[in-house]
Amino acid sequence: xxxxxxxxxxxxxxxxxxxxxxxxxxxxxxxxxxxxxxxxxxxxxxxxxxxxxxxxxxxxxxxxxxxxxxxxxxxxxxxxxxxxxxxxxxxxxxxxxxxxxxxxxxxxxxxxxxxxxxxxxxxxxxxxxxxxxxxxxxxxxxxxxxxxxxxxxxxxxxxxxxxxxxxxxxxxxxxxxxxxxxxxxxxxxxxxxxxxxxxxxxxxxxxxxxxxxxxxxxxxxxxxxxxxxxxxxxxxxxxxxxxxxxxxxxxxxxxxxxxxxxxxxxxxxxxxxxxxxxxxxxxxxxxxxxxxxxx
DNA sequence: GTGTTTGTTATCAA
DNA sequence: CTTGATAACAAACA
Numbered sequence: 001x002x003x004x005x006x007x008x009x010x011x012x013x014x015x016x017x018x019x020x021x022x023x024x025x026x027x028x029x030x031x032x033x034x035x036x037x038x039x040x041x042x043x044x045x046x047x048x049x050x051x052x053x054x055x056x057x058x059x060x061x062x063x064x065x066x067x068x069x070x071x072x073x074x075x076x077x078x079x080x081x082x083x084x085x086x087x088x089x090x091x092x093x094x095x096x097x098x099x100x101x102x103x104x105x106x107x108x109x110x111x112x113x114x115x116x117x118x119x120x121x122x123x124x125x126x127x128x129x130x131x132x133x134x135x136x137x138x139x140x141x142x143x144x145x146x147x148x149x150x151x152x153x154x155x156x157x158x159x160x161x162x163x164x165x166x167x168x169x170x171x172x173x174x175x176x177x178x179x180x181x182x183x184x185x186x187x188x189x190x191x192x193x194x195x196x197x198x199x200x201x202x203x204x205x206x207x208x209x210x211x212x213x214x215x216x217x218x219x220x221x222x223x224x225x226x227x228x229x230x231x232x233x234x235x236x237x238x239x240x241x242x243x244x245x246x247x248x249x250x251x252x253x254x255x256x257x258x259x260x261x262x263x264x265x266x267x268x269x270x271x272x273x274x275x276x277x278x279x280x281x282x283x284x285x286x287x288x289x290x291x292x293x294x295x
Numbered sequence: 296g297t298g299t300t301t302g303t304t305a306t307c308a309a
Numbered sequence: 310c311t312t313g314a315t316a317a318c319a320a321a322c323a
Contacts, residue, residue: 001301076301134319178313195301
């Protein structure tokens with residue numbers, strides 16, 4: 001479930017390893033993943049050099065030479081795994097992914113695997129794997145104009161930007177009858193928050209997820225703006241939250257999971273008051289909260 | 296077999 | 310027209 005901190009972590013890793021390198025070949029394994037059509041997609045990227053890796057909300061933007069932008073959305077289960085030049089061992093098999101660093105460990109096996117939808121080969125031997133178990137994620141080639149349009153039309157301010165402050169929160173809540181949680185999940189209002197960080201932020205702010213947005217007080221808006229920034233910043237520091245059945249138990253370092261106060265803790269004790277954390281569906285999403293600490 | 300998981304869009308209802 | 314709520318999508322697991 002990659003939200004802003006997870007996507008930002010991936011962005012930094014890709015930037016470090018891939019900027020300045022040329023794509024020598026692209027293999028689309030599952031055609032629907034490449035929104036432009038596999039043939040066009042491959043042609044557009046082959047031979048192009050990666051110039052820059054940026055992010056808007058949960059959307060990754062890879063800028064290539066010649067006005068070519070690759071938009072990548074991981075949706076729920078997308079992964080981008082980068083492996084340096086594969087070292088061949090006897091028998092022609094590549095070295096176990098486990099031995100090739102943290103990112104590879106996350107997939108827990110060799111690559112490509114059965115969830116690999118696309119593979120990018122870079123000059124010098126590095127390979128980037130796009131894995132997506134549930135096939136919701138996508139890759140799309142656009143030009144700068146289209147990229148700017150997509151960003152402008154779909155994404156509100158970033159949580160860490162100055163624009164996201166108490167006044168902004170207050171403004172987007174004013175007169176709204178929808179639940180505060182649904183509003184915070186709206187990417188057009190705030191870019192990058194997902195189910196995990198919204199639950200965490202609402203707990204930290206002492207606001208119930210089911211509260212009508214319009215009833216938010218000025219004090220609560222101040223608190224909410226503040227905790228959103230603190231939580232997102234910290235989560236980025238910790239390289240995101242790995243909340244997946246396979247990876248939890250492997251004890252990944254730099255994991256925000258152990259700092260979660262309410263998400264995934266249904267029926268457990270509230271770390272603040274000792275009461276029971278409740279879990280119920282709000283706005284069609286699993287929502288975790290403490291009815292004692294949140295009002 | 297059933298219910299649950301989530302980011303985003305599409306669709307429907309008020 | 311606006312706003313809000315919900316279904317749908319995909320696939321695997323308990």
